[in-house]
């Protein structure tokens with residue numbers, strides 16, 4: 606009933622993934638990449654009726670893109686898909702499972718809770734327009750308490766930020782911080798792997814003034830490097846910064862598998 610996806614599943618799945626959310630869906634943009642990454646799973650009842658993708662890393666599995674054909678919902682198919690992924694993770698001795706759910710997606714939140722997930726953190730998604738400006742004062746590097754930023758967002762996956770990854774970003778000037786006034790603000794800059802010219806920023810906001818410095822730098826960096834969009838993910842509420850447009854708030858859901 607559950608198997609790995611193949612090329613020919615794409616059209617059947619996309620047929621019921623056009624209007625999943627009020628804004629549409631993104632499965633058509635990531636299908637090929639998820640298929641080539643592997644761990645794209647299909648649940649079928651004669652035909653494919655649901656999907657999910659899993660991304661396994663050292664200490665966690667990231668579960669994304671759970672979709673069930675509306676004609677087959679409330680029959681336990683999503684539950685079976687998630688449990689299938691969790692079983693693989695347990696076999697690999699991976700201790701934690703994560704997923705990201707819009708705080709307004711009540712169906713999905715109740716599914717996650719039913720499966721034993723709890724709200725680990727809440728994250729806000731803001732968009733920022735690239736714009737040239739020269740008034741930023743930030744620092745590059747990793748000379749700060751690295752436990753302040755345990756995860757970073759890579760193509761909408763919250764992944765552990767270990768020492769090796771920090772060094773990798775540091776060498777490319779992709780970790781910036783400001784500690785001029787008050788608690789430190791830190792940001793990690795990454796490129797979207799699925800969309801061209803989208804900058805994805807993980808932001809830890811210490812003080813508003815330090816965060817503003819980072820935002821000005823990021824805006825300028827975005828313009829100079831010809832990004833079309835900048836997506837900022839942060840736990841902070843930054844509604845007082847009027848260059849930021851609040852898009853969605855998400856719950857990062859976590860389950861212990863051991």
Ligand SMILES: CC(C)(COP(=O)(O)OP(=O)(O)OC[C@H]1O[C@@H](n2cnc3c(N)ncnc32)[C@H](O)[C@@H]1OP(=O)(O)O)[C@@H](O)C(=O)NCCC(=O)NCCS
Nearest residue numbers: 671672673678679680681682683684706712713715716719
């Ligand atoms: C959310 C979604 C994946 C659930 O799929 P599903 O196959 O209907 O879910 P299941 O039948 O496995 O439900 C498992 C549990 O989740 C909860 N649940 C699922 N749908 C629910 C709903 N509409 N209302 C309330 N609880 C719901 C229930 O606790 C359910 O257990 P129960 O039926 O024994 O009460 C499906 O509605 C969907 O594809 N939604 C659109 C895409 C989406 O939101 N994906 C998740 C993004 S993170």
